[in-house]
Amino acid sequence: MYPNDGFRELGRQECLRLMTKVPVGRIVFTRGALPAVLPVNFGLDDDGAVLLRTSAASDLVRAVEGAVVAFEADDVDAARQSGWSVVVTGSATVVTDAAEHERLARTGPASWVPAPQEAFIRIEPELVTGRELVGGRTLYGVDIGT
Amino acid sequence: MYPNDGFRELGRQECLRLMTKVPVGRIVFTRGALPAVLPVNFGLDDDGAVLLRTSAASDLVRAVEGAVVAFEADDVDAARQSGWSVVVTGSATVVTDAAEHERLARTGPASWVPAPQEAFIRIEPELVTGRELVGGRTLYGVDIGT
Structure with missing residues (x-):
């Protein structure tokens, strides 16, 4: 699933629209110099930032x-x-502003x-990329047979 | 989904058994000094190594x-x-041995x-970790209500 063709690149707005359709994604980070990945439920802020809600004492x-x-x-x-598949890449910060924390407690995930x-962890949508697999048996939703 | 409790840690064999139940996972790596992640279909070798099949010319x-x-x-x-969720962490190598390549062409993903x-990319199962969410509404498959 990773050749340079067989995929359609998705635009930023299409990426963000698709992300609203699934409740769970995966955060990718570094832990002890090793690559780490963890599924989490999430929300999207109005500006496309990814919002996570977790324990303040968590390793994450x-x-x-x-x-x-x-x-x-x-x-x-x-x-x-x-x-x-959509990937948002950007800086992660923990929300410290009290008013912002209160807003997210009401509207966030x-x-x-x-x-x-x-x-609340906020991931800035500095880079938003995505692609649709169109090189398999299905091309733009039309089954072209096996 | 990332507090230190609310989860049951899974053993290596249970992790590998669960992985056989899904056709697609996500490889996490570094590209241009940035964290990168990509969904791919995969297989498991007899020793638990993760096997991917992709274009020899791919960026991956x-x-x-x-x-x-x-x-x-x-x-x-x-x-x-x-x-x-299960994570296999280890060294990735491209299979260069002709006999091994032939074997995987027959039996691999x-x-x-x-x-x-x-x-074929082979990821050594140096570290195999996994966990089951048991802190939500469902505890070991028994719905304990909302």
Whole structure:
């Protein structure tokens, strides 16, 4: 699924629109000099920033604060060998502003595992890339047969 | 989904067994000093190594050859807030041995987007970790209500 052809590149707005269709993505970061990846539920802010809600005491907060991370979401139909994948790459910060924290507590993603003290992580949408698999059996949604 | 509790840690064999249940995972690597992540279909070798099949000319081959990468697979049910995630971390190598290449061409993962010249990437299962979400609404498959 990674040749240079067989895919259609997606525009930024299309990427952000697709991301709203799935509740879970994966944050990609570095932990102890090793690549790390973790599925998390997420939300999108109005400007396209990825919002995560987690325990303020979590390893994730410590690992990503101030770092450039990637956040991936996808929806792939293996039987049809079709689907899309979007990656948002940018700086991750923990929201410290009280008013902003309060806003996100109301409008941001829900917590799947509530913690005594929660933190919001914001990933800036500095780079938004995505692509649709069109080289498999399915081309733009039209099954062209096996 | 990342507090230190609310999850059950999975053993290596359980991780590898779960990985056989999904056709697509995500390879996590570094590209141009930035974190990168890409969904790919995959297979598992007998020893637990992750096998990818891609174009020999792909950017992926150039980016991961000789590097330590992570490979993630998951299955998350957002409605039930339950699921599992497995990460294999290890060195990625391109298979160059002719006999091994021939074996994988017969038994390895299929190519979704066939290329004129294909390469197999092997990710050593140096570190295999996984966890099951049990802190959401669903605890070990038993719905404990909202």
